[in-house]
Amino acid sequence: MEKRVAYSAEDPQLQHLNPKHNSNDDGVSPQLPLPPPPGHPLSSFVVQVPKNQIYRVPPPENAQIQEKYRMAAKKRKRKLPCLNYFICFLLVLLVIGLIIGTAILVVYFCFSPKGPVFSISSLVIKQRKGSPPTYDVKLKIKNPNEKMGITYTSEEDDLKLTYWKKTLGWGEFPSLEQKKANSNEVNIKVNGVKDKPLPQNVKKSMSGKRPISLGMNIETPLVFNVWILKMWRRNMEVKCKFRASTMGEGTKILSQVCNTKLA
Numbered sequence: 001m002e003k004r005v006a007y008s009a010e011d012p013q014l015q016h017l018n019p020k021h022n023s024n025d026d027g028v029s030p031q032l033p034l035p036p037p038p039g040h041p042l043s044s045f046v047v048q049v050p051k052n053q054i055y056r057v058p059p060p061e062n063a064q065i066q067e068k069y070r071m072a073a074k075k076r077k078r079k080l081p082c083l084n085y086f087i088c089f090l091l092v093l094l095v096i097g098l099i100i101g102t103a104i105l106v107v108y109f110c111f112s113p114k115g116p117v118f119s120i121s122s123l124v125i126k127q128r129k130g131s132p133p134t135y136d137v138k139l140k141i142k143n144p145n146e147k148m149g150i151t152y153t154s155e156e157d158d159l160k161l162t163y164w165k166k167t168l169g170w171g172e173f174p175s176l177e178q179k180k181a182n183s184n185e186v187n188i189k190v191n192g193v194k195d196k197p198l199p200q201n202v203k204k205s206m207s208g209k210r211p212i213s214l215g216m217n218i219e220t221p222l223v224f225n226v227w228i229l230k231m232w233r234r235n236m237e238v239k240c241k242f243r244a245s246t247m248g249e250g251t252k253i254l255s256q257v258c259n260t261k262l263a
Contacts, residue, residue: 107231113224115260116150116178117142118238120216121185123251125206132192133206135161135169137216141176142183149225152176152236161190162215163199168192173220205247211254212247216240234262 124136137159143150152175159171171190178184192198198206205212218238223230242256 104231107226111145111147111224111226113148113232113234113262114144115236115262116222117144118218118240118258118260120240120242120253120256120258123214123244123253125247125251127206132169132194132196133198134192135171135190137161137171137188137190138185139188140183140185141178143178143181145224146181147226148231149180149182150176150178151223151225151230152178153221153223155220158218158220159188159190160217162217163202163212164215166199168198168202168214173218202247205244207248209246209248211243211245213241213243216242237261237263 119140119142121138121140122136123138125133126136127133152173154173154175156172157170158173161168161171169190169192171188173188174186176184176186201210201212204210216238217240218236220236222234222236224232224234238258238260240256240258243254245252245254
């Protein structure tokens with residue numbers, strides 16, 4: 001930015017440039033500075049001032065804007081500590097969750113929980129006139145886990161005895177605490193279905209020595225235990241297909257296949 005300033009030849013600040021005012025008493029003039037180039041009178045100069053050295057008084061509204069920014073900064077500073085505490089709390093919870101999850105996964109893969117193994121030991125049919133038959137089923141349950149026990153939970157009508165797709169009766173699997181690598185036998189009473197006639201092949205097997213193929217389904221929850229900790233709760237489904245020598249007296253299990261599925 002350029003600023004032009006006019007000076008008078010009589011200006012005291014320029015007297016040192018006037019030979020009349022700079023002579024000594026002996027009449028000898030001191031050495032004067034070189035005259036300005038032609039075309040540039042002494043009464044006119046060009047002064048260049050850098051922009052960064054030009055100062056001015058800011059308007060009053062700038063102070064209000066600055067005050068607003070200052071108050072907003074204070075509010076943010078007040079909110080930041082709470083936000084930092086909340087973030088730290090979330091990070092601590094995340095770290096704890098990762099540690100617990102990793103520990104559970106390590107235990108799970110180290111112990112590798114397996115479903116129990118079922119087999120039908122015996123079947124006894126009791127017939128009564130005027131009422132459906134009852135079926136006494138003896139099951140053998142083996143826990144194949146060498147480091148985990150199993151807790152079985154009882155639910156109403158969680159065992160079903162079938163002939164093909166027809167239901168012969170319902171029973172209740174008992175509650176059971178099974179230790180690791182242990183085998184247990186349980187007796188289950190299956191009540192016949194009321195108001196439904198028995199299939200003809202079932203009646204013939206009850207009246208004579210005729211083999212028959214039957215099925216049994218069990219659906220009940222269980223929990224795997226590690227020492228005193230109940231680690232995993234799973235839903236168990238057991239499907240057995242077996243062949244009995246007869247449904248009369250002296251029933252024997254000729255063959256069977258039982259599969260256990262955990263969900």
